[in-house]
Amino acid sequence: MKEILCGTSEITGASFSIYPMTDRFVDIILSSLKEVDTSKVWLKSDDVSTCVRGRSEHVFDVVKAIFLNASKGGDHVVLKAKFSNGCPGDSAGDAFMAEDSILMNNGLSQKINQEVATQFALYPLGIPGYMDVIMDQIKTVDQQGVFSGGVHYASRLDGDANSVFAALESAFEGARNSDSSHIVMTVTMSANSSSRKEGQ
């Protein structure tokens, strides 16, 4: 059971899935993956999810680009992602920590305008004061103009996907600078939902 032992590696990982609610879901996922440069992250997919690992900025860059490319055709597409930092590292992943910090997909992503509805939650593990860390990062997100309030078990963000991702990344990085050495952040992001268009 070594797989759940935590290290001190600074590697960030995201375990995520893209759900296009259409019969063409396989095509959409594959063509989105084809358009995104994943050369600066370790990547592995199985039948349940995809995992990318590496420097934090590249992990966010790749997940954002895959979601935006999958949703730009107008289909209802949902991203479910779990970002983690602090557990676990290994040599295969740590090799990617040597990459520079130049983002490979941000230019492409910034050209895609996509309104999204998002829920996220932060879990700073191992410390009694985890609620203080959460509250501090909600304030960070609120300052970025996309915070829509609390929902059960999460906070809600609305706005352009690029802005929402920027807020999510800053909350995650802020939590990494707390006393907690193991941060988990869950994200659900929905684009082109018909129930949203109807104003629900």
Place this chain on the structure above:
Amino acid sequence: MKEILCGTSEITGASFSIYPMTDRFVDIILSSLKEVDTSKVWLKSDDVSTCVRGRSEHVFDVVKAIFLNASKGGDHVVLKAKFSNGCPGDSAGDAFMAEDSILMNNGLSQKINQEVATQFALYPLGIPGYMDVIMDQIKTVDQQGVFSGGVHYASRLDGDANSVFAALESAFEGARNSDSSHIVMTVTMSANSSSRKEGQ
């Protein structure tokens, strides 16, 4: 920001979504909801997810039944769920804690045989020894014959959905009996995946 203040309520909540990867996704979700008795849980849906709250056993009963009914037609359906205990309670939810423990949907669910591939992760918050709690519950799950090993940022379970749900529920309940007073468990469950059928 009162929404993220934690209480001492024993109410369990699940924030979840069902993703049927087909053009008929709305029909599948609605007809599945129609077949499930949700009378013993507080329930609210928005454009991002559905939240059910109440006694732990009813929360698991309802989420399992909705997923099984959505997947029984053979479509590729994924459940993403986050179970929480320890945060937060309110009077609207707490009213459902007075329900008895007779499950409303288990008879229906047990009749549905559905192989699933699952990833789950436990996050016991607020305590330095959270890894011990996680390890203990991995052992609990392993004893139930559905544990397939660790994957990045999660553990994998394979088997019949009813057995996998029983293991998930016992891990969650086991963690509730630990020193942590705030437990979060994330679950991704996939049924009828074509990549799985091809043996990947």
